[in-house]
Amino acid sequence: MLTIDAKGIYYRDLNNKVREAVAKGEKEIFLKNINGQYYIGDGLRGDVKITIEGVPGNDLAAFMDGPTIIIKNNAQDNIANTMNSGKVIVHGDAGDVLGYGMRGGKLHIRGNVGYRVGIHMKGYKKQNPIIIAGGKAGDFFGEYMAGGVLILLGLDGDNKRPLVGDYLGTGMHGGVIFIRGDVDKKGCGAEVGITDLNEEDKKFLKEHLEDYCKDFNLKTEDIMKSGFKKLTPASLRPYGNLYAY
C-alpha cells in the first residue's frame, strides 16, 4: 500500500502522483490530510483502491473507469461526473450534482446529498449506474434521468427538512428511483409515475441494499422494514408531441 501525505499539495501534483502510482501497478493507495483537492480519481482506470482521509474537493471520480474510492469524511460536489465504472463510498454527507451523466458504477453515500443528484444518469447494455444515499436529498433529484438507479433511504434524519426536495424526476425518461417513505406527486415532475414495489422490485432493491449495508455496517432488514415507493418515467418520449412537423 502506498501512502501519500496530501498536506499542502496542489491537486495537479497530487493527481499526477496517483496516476503515476496506478500506472506502476499500485493496487492500494492511502491519501491522508486531503483538504479540498479537486479531481481525485478523474479519468482514472484500473482496479486500484483509494482510501481518503479528509474532505476531498469537487469532481471526485469524474470520468472514472474502474477504481474504488473510499472517503471516510464528507465529500463535495460533482462526484462521479460521467463515471463509467467503479465505486465511490462516502461515509459522511455529499454535495450537489452527484453522478451527472453517470453511465456505470456505484456511488454509496451514508449521509445527506444536495441538489440535482443523479441528473441525466443513463444505463447502457450491462452498465447500470447506482446511487444510494442514506439521508435526505435536495431539489431536482433524478432530473432528466435516462437510466440507472437512484435510491434514497432517509435513514436517520430529523423532521426539519423533507425527505426529498421539489421537482423530483423532472424530465425523467428512463431509469428508476426508489424512495423509502411517501412521495407527494405534487413535488414530482409531470413525467413521473409513482407505484408500490412488486416482488421483483423488492428482490432488486434488497440485492443493492445488501452491498450498501456492507459498506456502512448497517442491517438490510432494518432498512427494508419501511415501505418504498418506486418512481419510473410515464413515457420514454416525454416530449414526443411538442413539435409541429
Added chain:
Amino acid sequence: MFKSLAVPEFLAKIDPVKCIRCKRCIQNCGWSVYSWGGDKVLIDTFKCVKCLRCYHYCPEEAITIEDNPVIYRNNANWGYNHIRNIKRQAETGGIPLTGMGSDLPYPILFDHLLIDACQVTNPSIDPLREPMELRTYLGKKPARLEFDKGPDGKLRLKTKMPPQIKLEMPFIFAPMSYGSISLNAQKTIAMAAKELGIVMNTGEGGLHEEIYPYRSNVIVQVASGRFGVNPDYLNAGVAVEIKIGQGAKPGIGGHLPGEKIPLDIAKTRMIPVGTDALSPAPQHDIYSIEDLRQLIYALKEATNYTKPVSVKIAAVHNVAAIASGIVRAGADIVYIDGFRGGTGAAPVIIRDHLGIPIEHAIAAVDDRLRQEGIRNEASIIAAGGIRSSADAAKAIALGADAVALGTSALITMGCTVCGKCYTGNCSWGITTQRPELTVRLDPEVYAERLINLIHAWSHELKEILGALGVNAIESLRGSRERLRGVGLDSQTLDILGVKPAGR
C-alpha cells in the same frame, strides 16, 4: 382528419409527354411525394420540400419543381411564413421545427466588407510561384518564449508548449453528430479531414467505431447529455470540446426523438434503443465561469493535459464578456457560432430570432481579449454562415484563427439547403438514418468532392493573401486594417473596427 389549410410551398410537376414511367422519382424521393398510379406517377405536392433529388435523377428532365403561385395575398407585414406557421400551429399545437441556418433577410455584414489589395506602391505576390503559408495551430500560445543552450551549443526552446491542433489550412468541419447526420455523411467528412490535414468534430453523438481510424483528425465533443463520453472517447481525438451552445439555437438543448435512435446510434451514444436522446439546455454542472473552469480542468485531468480544450458557445449579446470568462476559465480554444449557423433541428422561432451575427461577435471577442491582454491564451474559431473563402478571409481578418464549415460541407454531398433536416427523410442520404437513403451517399465519392471544395477555397485564400501582398494567413489574422466597410453605419464600423471604403 381534414386537409391541412397550410398551402403547399412547392408544386412538383411531371411533363406527361417526357415521362417514360421509369419510376426513378418514386424511388428517389425521401418524402414520398411520388407514388405509382397504375399508368402514371401520382404527385402529393404537399410533401415536396424542393430538395431537387427527383429533378437530378429524372433521366428525361421531365420534372419541374415550382414555387407555388397560389400563396396568400401579397402582404408586406403578414408574410407567407407567418400565415403558414399559424395555420400549422393551429392544426397541431406544436412548435414548428426547421433545419439549417436562418433564411430571413437579416443584414449579412460579410457582404458589406471588402478586402484590400496591393497596387503599385507595394508588390502583390503570386501564390502559384511563391510559397504561401496557410498552416494554423489552434491552442494556447505562451505569452513569452524562453530559450536555453543545448549540449550541442544550439539554442533550444525551454518553454513548454501547451497542446495544439495542427491544421494545414484555417478550416475545420463544424460539429455534426451521428444522429443528426448519417454515418456515411460523417465518414465523408472524416475522410476529407484526414486527407486535408484538418479536423472534424463528432458533435454530441459519440464516436462511432468506423470513425475511430480517423481519430487524429477528430475533435470529440462533451455536451449536456454526455452521450458516448467515457475515458476512451475523451482520449480518442486531438482535442475535447465542451458544447455550451449552438448559433441556430442559443440557450436551448437538443432533442433527438426516440424513433430516430436505432441500434447503431444508441450504441454510439451509449444509450438504450428507442429512448429520446435529450441534451438539456444547460449543462447542469455549469452555472458560472467557475463551474466551467471546473469542467475544463476535469477534462484536462482526464486527458492528462495532452489535449486542448475548446468551449463552443453561441454568439449572444454579451459574447465578449463571456468569451473573456471562458479564456480565463482555462479554455485553449473559443468556438463562436453566429446566429446564422446551421442546425439539424431547431424551433423556427428560436433559430430566426435569438443571438447575434458572427461578424459582430468575432470583432467584439477579439477586441476584448486584446484589451485584456489574453488574446494569446486561446484561439478563436468562427462559425455560422461561412459561405465562401471570402467570408473565411473576412472572418480571419476580423480576428478569427480559423473558421468552421458545416452547411457548405453538406452542400458538397448533394444538400440543397432545403431546411428539412429535422424530418429524417433527406433524399440525399445526409440527414437521415433510413438505410435505403443513407446508402446513396458513398463516402469515397463525396469525400473527394469535399476535398475539392477545401482545396479550391485554399487556393482562393492564397490568391487573396497574394493580392494583399502577404505570404501567410498569420499576417491577415486580426488585420482589420485590410478591410473596408461599404454601406455600414458608423456605429457598426466602430464595432467591427473597420474603416469605411474611401478612408
